[in-house]
Amino acid sequence: MYSPGYYEFCCRVKIVAGHQALEKIPGLLNDLNANKPLILADKGVTGAGLVKILSAAIENQIEIGSIEDDIPQDSDLKVVNHLANVYRDKGCDAIIAVGGGSVMDTAKGVNIVVSENADDLMKFSGAGTLKHQLKPLIAIPTTSGTGSEVTVAAVIADHQKNKKMLFTSYFLLPNAAVLDSRMTLTLPPFFTAMTAMDAMTHAIEAYTCLAKNPISDAHAIRAIAMISQNLLNVVKNPGDKNGRLALANAATLAGVAFSNSMVGMVHTLGHSVGAICHVPHGTCMSIFLPYALEYNFHKIESFIAEILFPLGGEDMYRSTPKNQRAEKVIELARKLNQDLFDATNGRHSRFLKEIKDREGRQMVPKDKLTEIAATALGDGSIFYNPEELDYDDCLMVLNAAWEGVPLDRSRIKKG
Amino acid sequence: MDDYRELKPRSKLFKKIYIAIMLWFVGRSIQAASRVDKDIKKEFDDFPEGFTFSLGVAPNGPYMVVGKDKQGKVKYLGWNRQGKRIDVDMKLKNIEAAFLLFTFQESTCRSSARNRLIVDGDVPTAAAIVRVIDMVEVYLLPKLIAKLAIRRYPSWSIMRTLIGRSRIYFRAILGY
Numbered sequence: 001m002y003s004p005g006y007y008e009f010c011c012r013v014k015i016v017a018g019h020q021a022l023e024k025i026p027g028l029l030n031d032l033n034a035n036k037p038l039i040l041a042d043k044g045v046t047g048a049g050l051v052k053i054l055s056a057a058i059e060n061q062i063e064i065g066s067i068e069d070d071i072p073q074d075s076d077l078k079v080v081n082h083l084a085n086v087y088r089d090k091g092c093d094a095i096i097a098v099g100g101g102s103v104m105d106t107a108k109g110v111n112i113v114v115s116e117n118a119d120d121l122m123k124f125s126g127a128g129t130l131k132h133q134l135k136p137l138i139a140i141p142t143t144s145g146t147g148s149e150v151t152v153a154a155v156i157a158d159h160q161k162n163k164k165m166l167f168t169s170y171f172l173l174p175n176a177a178v179l180d181s182r183m184t185l186t187l188p189p190f191f192t193a194m195t196a197m198d199a200m201t202h203a204i205e206a207y208t209c210l211a212k213n214p215i216s217d218a219h220a221i222r223a224i225a226m227i228s229q230n231l232l233n234v235v236k237n238p239g240d241k242n243g244r245l246a247l248a249n250a251a252t253l254a255g256v257a258f259s260n261s262m263v264g265m266v267h268t269l270g271h272s273v274g275a276i277c278h279v280p281h282g283t284c285m286s287i288f289l290p291y292a293l294e295y296n297f298h299k300i301e302s303f304i305a306e307i308l309f310p311l312g313g314e315d316m317y318r319s320t321p322k323n324q325r326a327e328k329v330i331e332l333a334r335k336l337n338q339d340l341f342d343a344t345n346g347r348h349s350r351f352l353k354e355i356k357d358r359e360g361r362q363m364v365p366k367d368k369l370t371e372i373a374a375t376a377l378g379d380g381s382i383f384y385n386p387e388e389l390d391y392d393d394c395l396m397v398l399n400a401a402w403e404g405v406p407l408d409r410s411r412i413k414k415g
Numbered sequence: 416m417d418d419y420r421e422l423k424p425r426s427k428l429f430k431k432i433y434i435a436i437m438l439w440f441v442g443r444s445i446q447a448a449s450r451v452d453k454d455i456k457k458e459f460d461d462f463p464e465g466f467t468f469s470l471g472v473a474p475n476g477p478y479m480v481v482g483k484d485k486q487g488k489v490k491y492l493g494w495n496r497q498g499k500r501i502d503v504d505m506k507l508k509n510i511e512a513a514f515l516l517f518t519f520q521e522s523t524c525r526s527s528a529r530n531r532l533i534v535d536g537d538v539p540t541a542a543a544i545v546r547v548i549d550m551v552e553v554y555l556l557p558k559l560i561a562k563l564a565i566r567r568y569p570s571w572s573i574m575r576t577l578i579g580r581s582r583i584y585f586r587a588i589l590g591y
Contacts, residue, residue: 388567
């Protein structure tokens with residue numbers, strides 16, 4: 001049994017989960033001495049009627065300061081400053097963030113500005129610059145993927161300076177994460193697949209990368225099991241409320257796991273593909289996951305093998321010889337991508353070359369792979385990957401993932 | 416209260432001296448390696464003029480500061496951070512964490528994974544600095560020890576390792 005010589009773990013977010021969890025929010029705010037929240041969302045969230053559901057659940061018991069849904073896909077400094085002014089003008093005393101990663105990051109940015117009574121958010125970028133408790137923040141995820149509701153980080157872009165700033169502090173953790181099945185019920189099957197595979201990657205990388213620790217492991221294993229048992233069924237039956245809630249719980253579990261043990265090369269390569277070709281994050285995650293397991297196989301075979309139990313179930317774990325379990329996990333990761341491809345009528349991409357935008361154009365041309373490989377070397381997650389990754393290694397994996405062929409393991413340089 | 420003796424933290428003088436010497440030598444070796452090894456030079460080429468980074472032990476040192484001057488030359492700027500603008504600040508949380516790293520019981524990545532290394536600054540640049548430090552370690556250390564300090568020992572030619580090592584040691588000792 002693996003045990004690191006030393007590790008740190010922290011998650012002090014209250015989790016409230018259920019089919020009617022939203023109704024608990026007034027009580028949560030009351031416990032935090034707040035009663036006039038600013039609700040932040042994006043157009044997609046309001047368009048899907050999710051803010052209406054939230055409002056209906058809480059407005060009888062609490063006054064809503066304002067509802068703001070003009071948050072772009074990429075969190076933006078100007079938007080953060082604007083929303084901080086709204087918060088002050090309306091006399092709000094808490095923030096409720098409803099949405100995916102961008103809304104959560106924006107809410108965390110707004111919270112810094114209003115809590116520190118600052119005019120320049122960028123003064124607080126980096127690690128450890130926040131020294132005080134912030135205003136109450138309640139996070140309601142509407143995708144089962146990012147885990148932002150339980151993470152210590154926020155990324156805010158200054159589009160004028162073309163710069164992305166990272167903020168990390170335990171004070172950025174929301175006070176509560178509310179997981180309600182109604183919030184993900186309308187998520188289309190393709191997005192459900194993509195975001196849940198993001199959560200699956202969080203859990204698997206948390207379990208297999210350098211900063212793994214026993215508490216993160218426990219969260220990761222449960223997350224993998226819940227996603228494995230529910231994802232395909234929810235994609236085929238989007239109205240399955242129990243399945244939806246299970247996926248929401250799994251994404252939060254995975255978020256807790258990776259927030260404390262970090263992620264590796266799936267994110268290293270995925271972030272770079274996203275930055276250069278604007279491919280959705282979850283799509284990159286699902287494509288690179290089996291390749292990362294193959295690439296790191298010689299260093300983490302025993303950890304990969306242990307994943308077979310939550311991923312394939314007890315019967316499969318028992319019937320697979322010990323020395324074949326890790327290979328079976330890679331096979332299952334590929335099979336899951338294939339099953340999701342079939343269940344979404346081909347919208348869930350299995351390889352880089354088949355990712356298309358709305359107009360049907362290929363999003364990752366092969367000639368971009370060199371640029372992606374070079375960019376990947378600057379991603380922070382590269383530190384946490386079990387095996388070293390240099391430019392040639394990245395390019396080798398990218399080429400295989402583009403073609404959709406398994407990695408030629410004889411070419412992997414083993415450290 | 417008089418019955419209780421005040422306990423002061425031990426100064427760990429030996430460890431501090433050891434780390435200070437290591438930082439001094441690694442700093443001078445980085446300067447030397449940037450003039451000897453083309454891959455290390457290439458990493459520094461991407462940094463802007465006037466760029467400075469520091470590696471050391473929180474909260475009170477020791478530290479080393481390395482920078483790139485207006486002519487594009489990499490220079491070891493000593494142990495004193497005062498008055499210098501540090502672009503990328505890499506700090507080990509305490510002297511014990513630094514001792515693990517500099518006695519090669521733990522790689523830079525493992526140190527980071529165990530929350531012992533705090534990096535403040537541009538992440539891609541910090542990643543490049545870690546690559547530079549890894550390469551310098553390959554030059555300075557025998558293979559058996561270097562393999563403990565890095566994730567993967569590179570497949571360099573014997574000529575590159577031996578000649579590079581001699582030149583880097585020579586330059587680091589003489590300080591040019």
